[in-house]
Amino acid sequence: MVRGTTLFICTKCKKIFLAPDAEYGAMIFSVPMPCRRCGSIRTLPVSQLLYISVYKRIWAAMEKDKE
Numbered sequence: 843m844v845r846g847t848t849l850f851i852c853t854k855c856k857k858i859f860l861a862p863d864a865e866y867g868a869m870i871f872s873v874p875m876p877c878r879r880c881g882s883i884r885t886l887p888v889s890q891l892l893y894i895s896v897y898k899r900i901w902a903a904m905e906k907d908k909e
Protein backbone atom coordinates (compact mmCIF):
# COMPACT_ATOMS: atom_id res chain seq x y z
CA MET A 843 0.00 0.00 0.00
CA VAL A 844 1.37 3.42 -0.95
CA ARG A 845 1.22 5.98 1.85
CA GLY A 846 2.22 9.01 -0.24
CA THR A 847 5.78 10.11 -0.73
CA THR A 848 8.71 10.38 1.63
CA LEU A 849 12.32 11.53 1.53
CA PHE A 850 14.78 8.69 1.03
CA ILE A 851 18.54 8.73 1.52
CA CYS A 852 20.93 6.54 -0.44
CA THR A 853 23.55 4.88 1.80
CA LYS A 854 25.90 4.52 -1.20
CA CYS A 855 26.09 8.08 -2.53
CA LYS A 856 24.17 10.01 0.19
CA LYS A 857 21.70 11.40 -2.36
CA ILE A 858 18.40 12.50 -0.80
CA PHE A 859 15.36 12.14 -3.06
CA LEU A 860 11.56 12.07 -2.89
CA ALA A 861 9.94 8.74 -3.80
CA PRO A 862 6.70 6.82 -3.22
CA ASP A 863 6.36 5.45 0.30
CA ALA A 864 5.06 1.86 -0.05
CA GLU A 865 4.78 -0.27 3.04
CA TYR A 866 7.12 -3.24 3.23
CA GLY A 867 5.34 -6.47 4.19
CA ALA A 868 2.58 -4.72 6.16
CA MET A 869 5.14 -3.28 8.54
CA ILE A 870 6.03 0.29 9.52
CA PHE A 871 9.00 0.05 7.16
CA SER A 872 9.01 1.31 3.56
CA VAL A 873 10.01 -0.51 0.39
CA PRO A 874 13.50 0.81 -0.49
CA MET A 875 13.24 2.83 -3.72
CA PRO A 876 16.15 2.79 -6.20
CA CYS A 877 18.46 5.78 -5.84
CA ARG A 878 17.83 8.45 -8.50
CA ARG A 879 21.58 9.06 -8.87
CA CYS A 880 23.38 5.70 -8.59
CA GLY A 881 20.55 3.15 -8.89
CA SER A 882 21.37 1.42 -5.62
CA ILE A 883 18.46 -0.08 -3.68
CA ARG A 884 20.37 0.46 -0.45
CA THR A 885 18.11 3.39 0.43
CA LEU A 886 15.82 4.13 3.36
CA PRO A 887 13.52 6.92 4.50
CA VAL A 888 15.41 9.72 6.23
CA SER A 889 12.81 9.50 9.04
CA GLN A 890 13.73 5.84 9.64
CA LEU A 891 17.52 6.11 9.83
CA LEU A 892 17.30 4.70 13.37
CA TYR A 893 16.20 1.40 11.85
CA ILE A 894 19.15 0.98 9.49
CA SER A 895 19.87 -2.48 10.93
CA VAL A 896 16.39 -3.59 9.84
CA TYR A 897 16.93 -2.08 6.37
CA LYS A 898 20.21 -3.97 6.03
CA ARG A 899 18.18 -7.18 6.27
CA ILE A 900 15.55 -5.86 3.81
CA TRP A 901 18.30 -4.93 1.27
CA ALA A 902 19.87 -8.37 1.61
CA ALA A 903 16.48 -10.01 0.98
CA MET A 904 15.82 -7.79 -2.07
CA GLU A 905 19.27 -8.46 -3.54
CA LYS A 906 18.74 -12.20 -3.05
CA ASP A 907 15.36 -11.99 -4.88
CA LYS A 908 17.05 -10.39 -7.91
CA GLU A 909 19.51 -13.28 -8.37
Ligand SMILES: [Zn+2]
Pocket residue numbers: 852853854855856857877878879880881882
Ligand atom coordinates in the same frame (compact mmCIF):
# COMPACT_ATOMS: atom_id res chain seq x y z
ZN1 LIG B 1 22.86 6.56 -4.65
